[in-house]
Amino acid sequence: MSQSSRPRVVVTGASAGVGRATAQIFARSEQARIGLIARGQKGLEGAAREVEVCGGKAIILPCDVADADAVEAAAERVERELGPIDVWVNVAMVSVFSPIKEMTAAEFKRVTEVTYLGYVHGTLSALKRMLPRDQGHIIQVGSALAYRGIPLQAAYCASKHAIQGFMDSLRAELIHDQSNVVATMVQMPALNTPQFDWSKSRLPNRAQPVPPIYQPEVAARAVLFASKHKRREVYVGLPTVVAIVGNKLLPGLGDWYLGKTGYDGQQTQERADPERPHNLYEPVDTNPGAHGPFDARAYRSCPQLWTSMHRHWLFAVGLLVAGFSLTNAAIKFGRTSYK
Numbered sequence: 001m002s003q004s005s006r007p008r009v010v011v012t013g014a015s016a017g018v019g020r021a022t023a024q025i026f027a028r029s030e031q032a033r034i035g036l037i038a039r040g041q042k043g044l045e046g047a048a049r050e051v052e053v054c055g056g057k058a059i060i061l062p063c064d065v066a067d068a069d070a071v072e073a074a075a076e077r078v079e080r081e082l083g084p085i086d087v088w089v090n091v092a093m094v095s096v097f098s099p100i101k102e103m104t105a106a107e108f109k110r111v112t113e114v115t116y117l118g119y120v121h122g123t124l125s126a127l128k129r130m131l132p133r134d135q136g137h138i139i140q141v142g143s144a145l146a147y148r149g150i151p152l153q154a155a156y157c158a159s160k161h162a163i164q165g166f167m168d169s170l171r172a173e174l175i176h177d178q179s180n181v182v183a184t185m186v187q188m189p190a191l192n193t194p195q196f197d198w199s200k201s202r203l204p205n206r207a208q209p210v211p212p213i214y215q216p217e218v219a220a221r222a223v224l225f226a227s228k229h230k231r232r233e234v235y236v237g238l239p240t241v242v243a244i245v246g247n248k249l250l251p252g253l254g255d256w257y258l259g260k261t262g263y264d265g266q267q268t269q270e271r272a273d274p275e276r277p278h279n280l281y282e283p284v285d286t287n288p289g290a291h292g293p294f295d296a297r298a299y300r301s302c303p304q305l306w307t308s309m310h311r312h313w314l315f316a317v318g319l320l321v322a323g324f325s326l327t328n329a330a331i332k333f334g335r336t337s338y339k
Contacts, residue, residue, distance in 0.1 A: 006056075007227075008082045010035040010075065012065050012122055013092030015043025015283075017193030018141055021220035021290040022089055023047055027056025029224060035078035035085075037061045037071070037122075038092065040283035057082070065092045065118030066110075075125035084133065087227045088126035090119040091141045094280050095156040097201035097266065103155065107200070110280055111155035116162040123170070123183075130181045139226050140167060140185045141219070142233075144243040147187075148254055150210070151262040152203065171232065184226045187244065188219050189237030192298035194288040200278035205267035212239060213298040216290045218305065225309050238304045 009026050013019035015038035026032040027050070036047050036058055044060040051058035059081055061074040078085055093115040096107050123138055130136030146164040149157035167185050174181055190209030193216055201207050214237055222236045235241050247254050277284050291298075 006030065007032045007086040008035075008078065008084060009033070009087045009089065009227075010037065010078055010085055010122070010126070011089045011091060012037040012071075012118065013090075013141075014038050014047050015040045016288045017091070017195060017290055017292070018188070018191060018216045018219045018223075019089070019091035020047050020050070021216035022091065022141075022223045023056075023058070024050050024054055024290070025217070025220040025224050026087075026227075027051040027054035027058075031055045033057045033082040035059055035061055035074065035082060037063045037065065037074055038283070039064050039279075040285045040287075042285050042287040043283075046287035046289065064114075065090075065121055066113035068117075068121040068124070071118075071121040072125050072128075075129065079129060085126060085129055085136065087137045087139065088122055088130075089139045089141065089223055089227075090122045092118050093156070093159075093195070095153055095195065095199045096280065097152050097199060097203050097207045099152060099202070100154045102202055107280065108155045108158075112159055112162075115156060115159035116166075119163050120166060123166075127181070131177075131179060134180045137182045137184065137227050138170075139223055140183075141223065142185045142187045144187055144189060144237075144240040146185070147244045148247040150258050150266075152266055182230050184229075184231050184234065186219070186222050186226050186234045186236060187240050188222075189214050189240045191216055191219055192292045192294040193290070194292045196292050196294075197288070198277065198279045198284045200280045201272060201276075203267050203272055206270045206272050207266055208268045208294065209292075210262075210265045211297065212237070213294050214302060215295075215298045215300050217300065218302045222305055222309075234305075235308060236305050237302055241304060 007030050009032045011019050011023050014023050014036035023034050026034060034051055034056055036044050038044050041062055048058040048060050063070045063074045065071055094111055119140055126138050140163055142163060143160045145157045146160035170183050190213045192213050196207045222234050226234050
């Protein structure tokens with residue numbers, strides 16, 4: 001692949017989890033030149049090494065996405081050193097596992113600054129560069145929780161809801177301006193990422209994603225796919241589809257079900273360590289990789305995502321099958337009538 005055809009990509013939250021898996025897949029599949037944004041130096045260095053091994057080029061950009069000026073400076077450096085940004089992927093997040101009544105105003109503010117405003121800051125920096133060129137793709141890594149809030153993660157759910165509303169406005173404005181910049185939100189299921197080991201928690205037991213759980217590489221494949229297609233949203237995993245559609249049809253039932261199951265479903269049987277460090281205000285500066293502690297329970301593939309990615313082909317096959325069926329029925333009817 002020539003240097004000129006290698007895409008320039010920015011990934012926030014690139015030191016671990018979905019962001020790290022996304023950087024890997026862009027390097028492996030596209031030999032992309034990637035700007036890696038996160039707070040943790042060790043995780044960024046590990047991610048950069050993986051990008052290089054996978055055939056890409058990386059620069060590390062230590063940055064708190066809650067700081068708009070720092071995000072803008074990172075974007076300037078990417079374009080100076082790697083070239084015009086083609087794809088911007090917002091992934092960075094923090095969360096607090098806690099009942100609302102035990103949360104503090106400062107915790108709500110911090111989660112919002114990172115998990116919602118961090119996406120806004122990245123989007124503004126991307127738009128500043130993409131709009132004048134009339135090209136580029138902005139991808140927001142969302143969640144089924146952007147539509148269906150759950151107990152014990154109110155600040156995170158509210159931030160994801162905010163991103164979803166922000167994207168509605170952004171898409172409408174891009175249409176009004178007749179812009180060729182594309183904005184896509186990829187709604188994720190429960191994923192096996194390190195966030196469950198370093199998010200702040202008041203739960204008595206260790207936090208876990210609500211099963212079924214998918215590996216972060218499933219999410220990364222969806223992001224790569226989104227970068228090549230003009231999709232408004234991409235749903236990943238049947239549980240995501242069920243949560244979003246079900247909430248539209250029967251939200252009260254969702255309230256009742258999650259009130260009965262949402263507490264136990266987000267905890268393992270193992271007691272939590274109250275002294276465990278968390279990353280709400282400062283990074284836990286380790287090199288955790290993309291995966292969390294649930295490898296044995298996480299799926300590496302997703303039939304629903306495959307179906308979504310190939311929906312046009314499946315639609316064509318469906319039309320072909322329907323055509324053959326109607327033709328056969330017409331032939332049989334004609335024979336019957338002739339007799």
